[in-house]
Amino acid sequence: MRKDLKIIWGSDTGNTEGIVNTLKTECKYYTDSCEVNDMTPEKWKTHDIYMLAIPTWYDGDLQSDWEDYFEDFKKIDFTDKFVCIIGLGDQDGYPEYFVDGIGILAKVVIKNGGVVFGHWSTEGYDYEKSKAEIDKNTFYGLAIDEDSQYHLTDERINKWLTQITKEIDEILKNHPTKDYCHYSDLPSPSAYTENTNHNKK
Numbered sequence: 001m002r003k004d005l006k007i008i009w010g011s012d013t014g015n016t017e018g019i020v021n022t023l024k025t026e027c028k029y030y031t032d033s034c035e036v037n038d039m040t041p042e043k044w045k046t047h048d049i050y051m052l053a054i055p056t057w058y059d060g061d062l063q064s065d066w067e068d069y070f071e072d073f074k075k076i077d078f079t080d081k082f083v084c085i086i087g088l089g090d091q092d093g094y095p096e097y098f099v100d101g102i103g104i105l106a107k108v109v110i111k112n113g114g115v116v117f118g119h120w121s122t123e124g125y126d127y128e129k130s131k132a133e134i135d136k137n138t139f140y141g142l143a144i145d146e147d148s149q150y151h152l153t154d155e156r157i158n159k160w161l162t163q164i165t166k167e168i169d170e171i172l173k174n175h176p177t178k179d180y181c182h183y184s185d186l187p188s189p190s191a192y193t194e195n196t197n198h199n200k201k
């Protein structure tokens with residue numbers, strides 16, 4: 001399998017684009033990126049490992065480019081694909097919809113045969129509901145809040161990148177060719193996650 005990662009992203013205000021620029025610089029496996037409004041079915045065939053970056057707007061709405069692309073996204077075959085997700089949200093302004101976009105994308109990837117890795121602890125956040133939750137302790141991906149917890153962004157990104165680098169190392173060790181196994185063969189994400197250890201409000 002390819003030993004690199006492609007980032008797919010959408011941004012309206014520039015916050016997500018800024019995060020993506022940081023990831024391009026800091027992610028060991030990054031080699032390519034594409035705005036989601038430029039994606040085609042063929043571009044999903046270029047890599048085996050993807051990172052999706054999406055902000056959630058208002059009452060759980062997808063960012064505009066992701067919203068426009070979503071019907072096409074639901075048709076993508078993610079068989080033999082490994083996907084991690086980073087999402088931006090506002091837990092103070094929209095506590096019932098915090099980073100819903102992470103969960104919306106993750107569930108499509110899983111339904112269409114893909115593996116979602118890069119799970120992240122819910123510790124240190126203060127919200128009411130989120131479609132990004134696997135359970136009360138775990139998000140499908142990294143949650144970033146540039147509105148009320150911007151001071152934690154760099155720390156969270158660095159810890160998450162350390163975590164997913166180890167997970168990708170394990171993926172590549174187990175899948176040097178197109179001989180894939182189930183995600184259950186990978187170490188638990190909790191083995192890598194280092195919680196922020198900040199108390200909830």
